[in-house]
Amino acid sequence: MRPFSYVRAGDAGTAIALVRERPDSAFLAGGTTEVDLVRQDVLRPGLLVDINDLPLDGIEDLPDGGLRIGALARMSEVARAPGVMERFPVISQALVLGASAQLRNMASMGGNLCQRVRCSYFRDPASPCNKRDPGTGCSALDGVNRGHAILGTSDHCIATHPSDVAVPLTALDAVVHTSGPGGERAIGIDDFFLLPGDTPQREHPLEHGELITAIEVPGAPVARRSVYLKFRDRQSYEFALASVAAAIRIEDGTVAEVRLALGGVGTRPWRARRAEAALAGQPASAASFAEAARQELAAATPHPMNAFKVELAQRAIVRALNTLTDGER
Amino acid sequence: MSTDVVLPVTERGPEAGTAVLTVNGQVRELQVEPRVSLLDALREHLGLTGSKKGCDQGTCGACTVWVDGRRVLACLTLAVACEGREVTTIEGLAAAGELHPVQAAFVEHDAFQCGYCTPGQIMSAVKLLEEGHAGDDGEIAEWMSGNICRCAAYPNIRAAIRGVRDAAGSER
Numbered sequence: 001m002r003p004f005s006y007v008r009a010g011d012a013g014t015a016i017a018l019v020r021e022r023p024d025s026a027f028l029a030g031g032t033t034e035v036d037l038v039r040q041d042v043l044r045p046g047l048l049v050d051i052n053d054l055p056l057d058g059i060e061d062l063p064d065g066g067l068r069i070g071a072l073a074r075m076s077e078v079a080r081a082p083g084v085m086e087r088f089p090v091i092s093q094a095l096v097l098g099a100s101a102q103l104r105n106m107a108s109m110g111g112n113l114c115q116r117v118r119c120s121y122f123r124d125p126a127s128p129c130n131k132r133d134p135g136t137g138c139s140a141l142d143g144v145n146r147g148h149a150i151l152g153t154s155d156h157c158i159a160t161h162p163s164d165v166a167v168p169l170t171a172l173d174a175v176v177h178t179s180g181p182g183g184e185r186a187i188g189i190d191d192f193f194l195l196p197g198d199t200p201q202r203e204h205p206l207e208h209g210e211l212i213t214a215i216e217v218p219g220a221p222v223a224r225r226s227v228y229l230k231f232r233d234r235q236s237y238e239f240a241l242a243s244v245a246a247a248i249r250i251e252d253g254t255v256a257e258v259r260l261a262l263g264g265v266g267t268r269p270w271r272a273r274r275a276e277a278a279l280a281g282q283p284a285s286a287a288s289f290a291e292a293a294r295q296e297l298a299a300a301t302p303h304p305m306n307a308f309k310v311e312l313a314q315r316a317i318v319r320a321l322n323t324l325t326d327g328e329r
Numbered sequence: 330m331s332t333d334v335v336l337p338v339t340e341r342g343p344e345a346g347t348a349v350l351t352v353n354g355q356v357r358e359l360q361v362e363p364r365v366s367l368l369d370a371l372r373e374h375l376g377l378t379g380s381k382k383g384c385d386q387g388t389c390g391a392c393t394v395w396v397d398g399r400r401v402l403a404c405l406t407l408a409v410a411c412e413g414r415e416v417t418t419i420e421g422l423a424a425a426g427e428l429h430p431v432q433a434a435f436v437e438h439d440a441f442q443c444g445y446c447t448p449g450q451i452m453s454a455v456k457l458l459e460e461g462h463a464g465d466d467g468e469i470a471e472w473m474s475g476n477i478c479r480c481a482a483y484p485n486i487r488a489a490i491r492g493v494r495d496a497a498g499s500e501r
Contacts, residue, residue, distance in 0.1 A: 005342040005343050006407065018338070028410070032405050035405045039386070100390065100475025102475045106401050235471075236470070236471050237475055
């Protein structure tokens with residue numbers, strides 16, 4: 001592991017100033033991705049600014065029924081917060097189905113959104129990778145890409161976004177709050193996760209030294225009936241091959257409101273807007289669920305090794321909607 | 330934010346410097362570089378070799394310790410980041426010469442073969458029981474999934490955890 005310097009910040013202003021001062025510096029929160037990638041020589045920081053003492057770990061219930069989750073709240077704390085479990089079961093479920101108990105105790109919510117891809121070529125400094133070393137090429141395009149994305153890909157990168165909890169946060173139009181050299185701002189989740197395009201090294205719009213302070217989830221009564229389903233190669237402690245966050249409200253047998261997002265198949269957490277539009281006002285039936293899923297995945301660009309994900313993702317959508325509407329169809 | 334923020338903080342490294350850790354209730358002073366993991370600090374600097382290095386990348390759980398009472402992975406934790414926090418290792422689980430009930434249950438149920446993952450399994454299992462996630466075998470398997478056993482002693486590990494759970498229940 002390359003040597004680096006370390007400093008612990010006591011307040012956000014100091015942390016931001018310390019990172020801004022040095023181009024090779026980075027914030028350190030839970031460290032579950034960062035320490036691993038530094039050890040593998042994928043990340044090469046000269047200075048890590050430890051932010052774990054900052055008072056950003058609150059989980060608040062908002063008057064509109066929403067949530068304000070501090071950036072340093074740990075995955076395990078958010079998963080078991082009463083307001084999350086009661087009003088946003090899909091968020092709690094996605095958190096518990098991610099990583100392991102130890103990692104969930106360490107990993108922060110802000111860091112979760114910033115976690116790097118699990119593409120084995122990105123994590124191997126000997127392989128060309130446009131995300132790690134822009135312009136060197138994408139080894140996954142013709143490599144081992146069984147776990148890679150089928151939605152939102154480009155000729156420069158097909159790495160899957162690895163987060164589970166970002167999937168329901170995307171379905172629920174969460175807002176990422178930041179503080180940085182330019183002041184404070186709020187970034188809608190659709191604008192936070194960037195498609196790879198021809199700049200896959202740029203995964204989010206944060207400037208150097210810009211710190212995530214909180215994640216806000218707007219009130220959404222529909223989320224009280226919600227579910228996160230995750231399909232993977234082993235039953236626990238594994239990344240998704242396909243996952244779905246779903247929430248639905250049925251009135252008189254038809255779909256009155258629906259939220260859908262996919263994980264494990266997109267280069268970013270994938271809001272299934274085509275499927276949502278296809279379902280609006282339709283009968284809550286297995287047939288309309290399957291048709292909506294078909295329309296969403298029509299845009300998929302699979303490779304031979306990951307073509308199975310096209311069918312898997314559709315079945316995941318149908319399974320989730322069937323699960324939520326059991327007894328009302 | 331103004332540009333002349335006062336920085337009342339001390340940058341250290343990249344060379345070794347003094348770090349003060351509280352491990353198993355004892356204050357220990359050691360010379361470490363910031364890049365040294367808590368796991369290497371425990372094993373190589375403090376002689377506490379109970380915590381094991383399996384993968385060194387956060388996938389096996391052999392290095393599971395507690396920081397401020399929560400089970401975490403020592404291989405992905407920097408030693409310097411633990412200053413001011415309480416570190417507990419398998420060596421500090423019970424008083425010298427005694428066994429913690431979970432340690433005794435692992436012996437009773439033969440919950441290991443090679444034993445390499447066992448300290449991590451036990452540090453994880455004690456917390457699993459405290460967290461209330463030992464309801465049935467499915468729940469135990471899910472909440473112990475961060476601790477891999479390549480000898481596949483899982484049935485006996487679950488039996489040991491059930492044994493402690495049931496003994497605690499009968500005391501109430």
